[in-house]
Amino acid sequence: MIRLTVNGAPRALDLPGGTRLSAALRETLGLTGTKIGCDAGDCGACTVLIDGAQACACLTPLGQCEGARVETVEGLAATPEGRALIARFHAAGAAQCGICTPGMLVAATELLRANPAPSEAEVEAALGGVLCRCTGYRRIIEAVRGAGPAAEPGAVGARLPRLDGAAKLDGSARFGADLAPADALWLKAVRSPHAHARFVLPDIPAFLAAHPGIRAVLTARDVPGRNGYGIYPHIKDQPVFAEGEALYRGDAVAALVGAREAVERAELPVAWTPLPARHDPEAALGGPPLHAAFPDNVLAEGLVRRGDPEAAFAAAAHVAEGAFRTSFVEHAYIEPEAGFARRIGERIEIWCATQAPAMDREEVAGVLGLPLEAVRIIPSHCGGGFGGKLDAGMQPMLAVAAWVLDHPVRAVWSRPESMAASTKRHPARIAARAACDAEGRLLALDFEGLYDTGAYASWGPTVAGRVPVHATGPYRVPHVRARARAVFTHQPPSGAFRGFGVPQAAVAQEALYDRLADACGMDRLEFRILNALTPGDVTATGQRLAHSVGQRECLEALRPRWAALRAEAARRNAAGGPWRHGVGVAGMWYGIGNTGMSNPSEMRLILGADGRLSFRNGAVDIGQGSATVLAQIVAEALGLPVVAIAQIHGDTALTPDAGKTSASRQTFVSGRAALAAALDLRAKLNGALGWDGARVTVNGEPYAGPGLEGHGRFDPPTVPLDAEGQGTPYATYGFAAQLCALAVDVRLGTVRLERFVAAHDVGRAINPTLVEGQIHGGIAQGIGLALMEEYIPGRTENLHDYLIPSFGDVPPIECILIESPEPLGPYGAKGVGEPALVATAPAILSAIRDATGAQIAHLPALPHRVLEALGHGR
């Protein structure tokens, strides 16, 4: 018996002394506010106070807590000091997905007790052990110091704190691993440790007989429906359980289901025969094929052709060309995949962290061979997605297990498993050429991108399609040939990751434009202003942009800061020393919604006979804030306060299909559908609407009429691309330009970021705090892409060796919001989720080159690569 106090209450726990404190808190005491992101000390999500000092609960044996005072987020939330800190986090938007938030609050509490007015550096040092993948840390620092933006009441345009924030801050929000039936069995996937291998499963009845706690070993034979899933209806190529051959390290071949302890302690003796693996897309081109349907291993090709590039290059005054290479990038959401499934008669229900409940529903129905109606997906709070929780990685397996065993089954991927099994950002090899005339006007672009799509299709076709459309960047380029191919290899499947391949392309395009600007003796910012798309311009796909083209405004808004930061860099460089200072700039554009295809969203708003308003919102909020933004839109349209709007969220049984949370589409597409639903309902009501605190009022009287429904649907108008890549791929685009000021230590190759200035045309900022939150978080991920993130199967499979930006890696960020209204969008709004990231890495590389002359062509720009590039620099 181990005695301790937890949040002031004495507890006696009859658990082995080696039990991790995190497990004791969560499982035995039900205190699930303490989160688990890695079980290895790397993420700090499990931070608690032990006798007042920060500790990782995942590394602390319960035995060491004998007689100790343990405090968790639940305890802090019940104190005045905790509530004050929580209020500051809430107002500042310091919690996005919320999975890191309990750890942040706990770490901040230790600091504030000793030092009520900490400096920025003191906050960074004290909270440095907790990672956040969403916020970019700046708003957390501000919240701890009491310096964040203030909350504002109101609807569209107000800095309204996120509506789902309170639960994320007091530890009560339930994420994927925080809820499951008490009797749920555990599932553990058995995965290939080899990039490519044939395998033979052991004698399963004999294995079961030797492992009494294990109920079943599930394999391909147990899948009742189609043993395959995948994003595209015609390419369901990823098996729930591989059959005979595994195609990447992490490919699932079976699953053990049973009592937790038994499942965890067992190892299925699979006989592996490693086969030659192709790790390189260039080597994989032409076969032998990974999948018979793709004989040359080319999963998909996107092509855009316009004008006569060859003639334009021949006539151009200046040509720049280069080859660029990026690495696998892991989403590294702090919440690994988790959830449970249960069978209810001939129906199945799944609770899980997801970005795409409607798509999960289709996958599960397909895998189980059930009609759609028999499947219900209930999204949990989602501890970060960024594209990685669009694929149904865990759901099919859970569904098969619960169905076959007719018993609830749960699973939580470990961090190494999450990293090995889940999708990644496509590594890209890009060869590109660009040309301009003597006055700096862009003439031509030739872009060839080879994208490593890994072992299964996932979102590869989307990436191959999106990249060439965006390859010019947000500039007028009359002559274009841009091609991207997604190529199968024995690597982890590359999927969707904030920007769908566009951030990689932007690295190439912006680097070439810098060089062209230099070649014609122009300022790099002015070069971009000269070439920026403006209303009336025609893009490489032949689309005439009529409205909401704020690229030029974004770039122009940077002028004063550009001049000031460049002057400062020059001044500091004059002082000498190993640090060389530079300023970089990059532009970006990003099509909102799916490329040249229908992607509707539907919203329902129900006014009950009891006067209550129920908003059936199927758009999952993965931390980006759609639950809040959509409510603000509805509130504005109805003239009601947001508190009047009770939301039902994501549950496929209760909400219509809003489409997936991806492609930066929820504000634009679902926002517009929500607006339509609100206007539809409004049209059914006569008189002035109000809210008496419990019910909607009409002309001051509580509503007592019949139940009414407002229905809204929006599908952005697009025209599919033809064989030459001509068409209208997107109804609207986000535009942005970012500046980066930094210093490079030319003797060590290290980069110290000093400042970002980010100007984003978002159409209309429905909630400026949330928009800025996306920009901050996008920049943080752009920093990771540029400077440190490189996933290597088998070698960087944890958050120790795979580095994402920590406190101190994200410098101050100035946001400039440009509002060039989009007539199709709700109150003029577009999207910002992905645009936030695209310009960051190119701006960093531009600044490194400005500081040192070194052109980085291989990302991430780890110190040794920077030093190497410096050797070939000026």
Place this chain on the structure above:
Amino acid sequence: MERTRLGNYWRPATLEAALRILVEQAPRLLAGGTDVYPALTQAAAWGAAPAPALLDLTGIAALRGVTRTGGTWRIGALTPWAVLRDAPPAPGFRALAEAAAQVGGRQIQARGTIGGNLCNASPAADGVPPLLILDAAVELASPRGLRVLPLREFLPGARRTARAADEIVTAILVPVAAAEAPSVFLKLGARAHLVISIAMVAASANGRVAVGACSEVARLWEEGLAPIDDVRASAAYRRAAAEELVARARARLAA
């Protein structure tokens, strides 16, 4: 996750009891757990979750803290980084304090121990270079008695120590004279916090310099380096960076 429900676990209050359990049960030794638990997680990810018996040394108060007896500083093996960070007992311990401030985050510093850092024997262990320049020795206890090994003998290679199966590291011993001159520590990694060193250097005003993460075990500068290519950096880079860090550390001491 939340995989490890460990069975046998002992947390004795005395060294004698600990040594007895060690001999009888052959458990894994546990101090702050900041290396032990991550290793269990990694192992569980690709196979059966291990469930080792654990002998937790943190209940032995005598193994914690820094004291001076005669000409020797004695750092208890169970002393956490936070103590070394906040209260360096002599100018020569400044490098160790600066290293401690950069090991993991506050969570790791509060619980991870200097003894665990040495016993884990990572090539990138930040505790080793600051102790090498202090001419430190490692004290080990077993039922057979005490012995003391120079730190360099205690660490024969990457992930290897000279500890016998029945031994517990009880202290790190530093000659008082070696700790009189001030020292500095420079660490190079690819991000601001929670980063494993690409290279690190400890240097003393008395002229001793040691370099870590550039060979299987940290070395004194005059012994030369033997860096490797890995995911964090190339060998050539490590060599160049170490040279630069050494120059900077010397410059800082001279300033």
